[in-house]
Amino acid sequence: MGSHQQAAAGKRADAARNIAAITDAALDLFSRDRTVSMADVARAAGVGRVTLYAHFPSREALLDAVLAAAIEQADRALDACSPEEGPADEAFARLVRSAWSILDKHRGLHVNALAELGTDRMRAGHAPTLGRVERLIARGQAEGVFRTDLPLTWLVTTVYSLLHAAAAEADSGLLTPEALPAVLETTLLAILRPPLT
Amino acid sequence: MGSHQQAAAGKRADAARNIAAITDAALDLFSRDRTVSMADVARAAGVGRVTLYAHFPSREALLDAVLAAAIEQADRALDACSPEEGPADEAFARLVRSAWSILDKHRGLHVNALAELGTDRMRAGHAPTLGRVERLIARGQAEGVFRTDLPLTWLVTTVYSLLHAAAAEADSGLLTPEALPAVLETTLLAILRPPLT
DNA sequence: ATTAAGTCGTACACCCATGTACGGTTTAAG
DNA sequence: CTTAAACCGTACATGGGTGTACGACTTAAT
Numbered sequence: 001m002g003s004h005q006q007a008a009a010g011k012r013a014d015a016a017r018n019i020a021a022i023t024d025a026a027l028d029l030f031s032r033d034r035t036v037s038m039a040d041v042a043r044a045a046g047v048g049r050v051t052l053y054a055h056f057p058s059r060e061a062l063l064d065a066v067l068a069a070a071i072e073q074a075d076r077a078l079d080a081c082s083p084e085e086g087p088a089d090e091a092f093a094r095l096v097r098s099a100w101s102i103l104d105k106h107r108g109l110h111v112n113a114l115a116e117l118g119t120d121r122m123r124a125g126h127a128p129t130l131g132r133v134e135r136l137i138a139r140g141q142a143e144g145v146f147r148t149d150l151p152l153t154w155l156v157t158t159v160y161s162l163l164h165a166a167a168a169e170a171d172s173g174l175l176t177p178e179a180l181p182a183v184l185e186t187t188l189l190a191i192l193r194p195p196l197t
Numbered sequence: 198m199g200s201h202q203q204a205a206a207g208k209r210a211d212a213a214r215n216i217a218a219i220t221d222a223a224l225d226l227f228s229r230d231r232t233v234s235m236a237d238v239a240r241a242a243g244v245g246r247v248t249l250y251a252h253f254p255s256r257e258a259l260l261d262a263v264l265a266a267a268i269e270q271a272d273r274a275l276d277a278c279s280p281e282e283g284p285a286d287e288a289f290a291r292l293v294r295s296a297w298s299i300l301d302k303h304r305g306l307h308v309n310a311l312a313e314l315g316t317d318r319m320r321a322g323h324a325p326t327l328g329r330v331e332r333l334i335a336r337g338q339a340e341g342v343f344r345t346d347l348p349l350t351w352l353v354t355t356v357y358s359l360l361h362a363a364a365a366e367a368d369s370g371l372l373t374p375e376a377l378p379a380v381l382e383t384t385l386l387a388i389l390r391p392p393l394t
Numbered sequence: 395a396t397t398a399a400g401t402c403g404t405a406c407a408c409c410c411a412t413g414t415a416c417g418g419t420t421t422a423a424g
Numbered sequence: 425c426t427t428a429a430a431c432c433g434t435a436c437a438t439g440g441g442t443g444t445a446c447g448a449c450t451t452a453a454t
Binding site: 111114115116119120123149150151153154157158160161162164165168169171172174175179183186187190191195196 | 308311312313316317320346347348350351354355357358359361362365366368369371372376380383384387388392393
């Protein structure tokens, strides 16, 4: 269950295997605690610290790779729910649920990555995924099911931001992960749908 | 323009003055860059590094104080717009604009503080302020102008989260700070108002 | 079977911010 | 005017993570 093709391209079999183990371990650890050291990651991956550095020249590079992997995973999931088909609002509902199922797996990751990588890099990494959302919303606007009196950028930000807020909410136990998809869907559609008058 | 009464209680005049200078400088610097060192803060405040430590035993303590000061400032502003008076939705609109005017001043602070202090402490610090919001929304629900089919906790989170998302949006230049109050108001009211049927 | 890629552990240098200790000087307070 | 609180700079100790160098061993590929 990996997305390690591009990172392990041209590598030997054991190298590829280790790279996968490292990113998996790093994803897991880093989602829970941003203070993990390279040594921690190496140990959890069952790999020497030096080997770790052989594949990821710096801590920053590793974190970047982890984030990229998670985003790519989300991106694939979003694509798999075929956002181009059917009415925009129904497609959007599918997309939200799909996004949540991925996000729910890595709840803490977003906050931690944001802390260490900075807002800008975060934004850059999410660009392709947010592009999907933007296109879908634009389509909904064209179809007349979504409102047009707010900036498109802002609507995208809203979706992004509430999705992650939901993850934080689940992580701190205020709301149960099972209840959230429905809550998210109604909330976001309430924003996107055109006002009454 | 200060909230330094409780921190400087019983201190001598010059001490109080320095404490004020320190928190002001720290607030300013830290809102833009979380990597500022104690030395940086001290220099910006026109104070010896040692003096800084005399008042704030650790970096963490300083950051905590800075956050607390900012939150208290926001809290006072929220109180000043008399959220108890008038129809709940109108009061809410006032509250949002008021909150934004404060938030706009310290745009980066939230992200940086979150990075260094952690989600839990962040939540704890905001508790009193969020309490105000919660009470107002509850009042709106009782008056029938706000929806009741979503958890109250979630509605509060939504407000909090979109407010800060707006700050980030302004900070990265995607939207102008002047346009945001209106955008925020319509967005949040769209969520809070009961669904059409 | 040969080779090159990969892995291992240990060890080291480094950096830089944090936090403390000291002794001397200023400044507010009574 | 006297005193104690508060200030100053400099200097030092510390720690812990980062990143690199090495030499030897193991494993995949052809």
